C-alpha cells in the first residue's frame with residue numbers, strides 16, 4: 240500500500256512538471272515575443288518592457304524562467320496582476336472560496352442525489368423509480384448545461400422567485416449558491432445516477448451475492464456490506480475526477496449567475512489579456528486536477544484490494 | 550412418509566423468459582441421509598444446479614417458478630416456510646459451495662472476514678472469537694499457515710486454496726448437509742483429486758450429508774454412496790454406486806460410463822454420447838433422450854417413461870429398463 244502511494248506520488252510530480260511546462264510554454268514561448276504575450280495586444284513601452292523583463296526573468300534561458308515560475312507557484316508567489324498591479328495570489332485568495340463553495344454545493348448534489356438515486360434505481364431496476372430517474376437523466380445529459388442553467392434561472396429565479404436570479408454575496412450568502420451549484424452539478428449528477436445504477440445492478444447479479452445468500456445473511460447486510468461496497472468502486476473514481484471538472488465547470492456557471500469567483504476573474508483576465516493571471520489560474524486548476532486524481536487513486540486502492548498489489 | 554434428512558419430492562421448475570417457458574426441472578425426486586454422499590450427475594443444462602439452488606432457496610425467482618413439488622428438510626417443507634425462518638437454515642443446516650471460488654468469494658473482503666461473517670452476524674459471536682474459529686476452519690481444510698493468511702484477499706490464493714477457503718466458509722456453522730456444485734471443475738487435475746479427497750474426509754469427520762454435483766462420472770466412484778443421473782430435468786437413473794458401475798439400467802448412464810477415460814482404453818477411441826442436450830423450450834416428445842438414444846424404439850417418441858422401481862432403491866426412467874438390466 241505504501242509503495243503504491245509513493246509510486247502514485249512520483250507519477251503526480253512528473254505530471255505536475257509536464258503539464259505546467261506545457262502551459263508555461265504555450266503562454267510565453269509559442270507566441271514569439273513573451274513580453275507581448277504577457278501584456279496582450281496593447282503596445283508596450285520601454286519602461287514596462289524593462290520591468291516585465293526583470294520580473295519574469297526574460298533575459299534568462301527558457302528553462303530557468305520556467306523554474307522561477309514553478310518556484311513561485313509552489314511558494315504562492317504568483318507575481319502581480321497586469322491590471323491594477325495587485326499580487327495575483329491576493330486576488331485569487333479572494334476569489335477561490337466562492338468558486339470552491341459553488342463546486343462543493345455541486346459535489347454534494349452529485350453525491351447525495353446522484354449516488355443515492357443510482358443505488359435505489361439499481362436495486363429496483365425496471366421499477367417506476369428507475370424508469371423515471373432514467374428518463375430525467377437522459378433529459379439532463381441531452382441538454383447543454385448553459386441551456387439548463389438559463390432555463391432554471393428563468394423558471395425558479397425570475398418566474399417563481401424562489402432563488403435569486405443573480406448572485407450577490409452580501410445579499411444572498413450561501414443560499415444564493417444552491418441553484419448555481421445544482422446546475423453546475425447537473426451533468427455529473429445524471430452521470431452518477433446512471434453509473435451507480437449500472438454498477439449496483441451488475442453487482443446484484445454477481446456470483447458472490449449468490450454465495451452471500453447461501454450463507455444465510457440477511458438481505459440488508461448483503462446489499463449494504465457486499466453489493467454497495469463493490470458497486471461504489473467505479474463511482475468513487477468518477478466522483479474524484481469530477482472534483483476537478485466541477486472546479487473547471489464553475490467558471491462557466493459563474494458567468495450565468497454573475498458569481499464573482501475565479502471564473503469571473505479568469506474571464507476578466509482573458510478579456511484584458513492579463514497573461515500572468517490566466518497562467519496562474521490555469522496552473523492552479525491543473526494542480527487541483529492532479530490532487531483529485533491522486534486522491535482517487537488512493538481511495539481506489541483502499542476500496543479495491545486487487546489494485547494494491549498490481 | 551419416509552424420514553430422510555433431506556428430501557426433494559417431485560420438484561417442477563420452469564423459467565419464464567422472453568423466449569418462452571423453459572421447463573427445466575420436471576419431477577425430480579432425491580433424498581439424502583446423514584453422513585452419506587449422493588452424487589448428482591448429468592450433462593450441462595440437465596438441471597443439477599437449479600435443483601440445488603431450489604434446495605438452498607437461492608433460485609432466481611423470477612424468472613424461475615417452482616410449479617410443483619416439495620423440498621423437505623427434517624420433515625418440514627422448505628418451500629412453504631416463511632423466508633426469515635428459511636434463511637436461518639441456510640448455512641447453518643444446509644450449506645453450499647460453488648464451482649468458481651474466485652467469483653463466488655467477495656473480492657474486496659479478506660478471507661478471514663468472509664469465513665467468520667456468518668458466525669458474527671448470524672450467531673452473534675464476538676469478532677476475535679470468530680476470527681480464531683476462522684483460523685481453525687482454515688486449518689481444518691488444510692490451508693498452510695492459516696493464521697498468516699487470515700487477512701489475505703481471495704485473489705491472493707491459488708485456485709485450489711481458494712476452493713479450500715470456500716469450503717472452510719461453508720463449514721463455519723457446522724451444517725448437516727453440504728451441497729458441492731462442481732467444486733473441482735475449475736481446477737487442475739491434480740488439485741481436483743486433492744479437493745475431492747478433502748471433501749470425502751470432511752464428510753466422514755463431520756458426519757455431514759454431501760450432495761456432490763458433477764458431470765464427471767470418473768470422480769464419483771471413490772467418494773459417492775449413491776448416484777442420481779439427471780437428464781433434461783429428470784432423474785433418469787438412481788442407484789448405489791456399485792450397482793451402477795456393474796450394470797447401468799438406463800441407456801444414458803451407459804453412454805456416460807462409456808465416455809469415462811480408462812487406463813486400459815489407451816489408444817482406443819472414447820465413445821461419447823452423440824447429439825446435443827435437448828432444447829428445454831421445445832423438449833422432444835415422449836422420452837426426452839430418444840433423439841440420442843441408441844436403443845430408441847417408436848414407442849419412445851410417444852410415451853414418457855415413468856420412473857420404474859427396480860428394487861433395492863434402484864430406479865430407471867427407461868421403458869426398457871428391465872430388459873437392459875436382465876437382458
Ligand SMILES: Nc1ncnc2c1ncn2[C@@H]1O[C@H](COP(=O)(O)OP(=O)(O)OP(=O)(O)O)[C@@H](O)[C@H]1O
Nearest residue numbers: 564573592593594595596597598599600609612764
Ligand atoms: N436464471 C436462469 N434463467 C433462465 N434459465 C436458467 C437460469 N438458470 C438456469 N437456467 C436454465 O436451466 C437449465 C438447467 O440449468 P442448470 O444450471 O441447472 O444446469 P446444470 O445441470 O447445473 O449444468 P452445468 O453442468 O452446466 O452446471 C439450463 O437450460 C439453463 O439454461
Ligand code: SF4
Nearest residue numbers: 836839842849867868
Ligand atoms: S425410453 Fe427409449 S429413448 Fe428413452 S432411454 Fe429408454 S430406450 Fe432410450
Ligand SMILES: [Mg+2]
Nearest residue numbers: 597598599730
Ligand atoms: Mg451447474
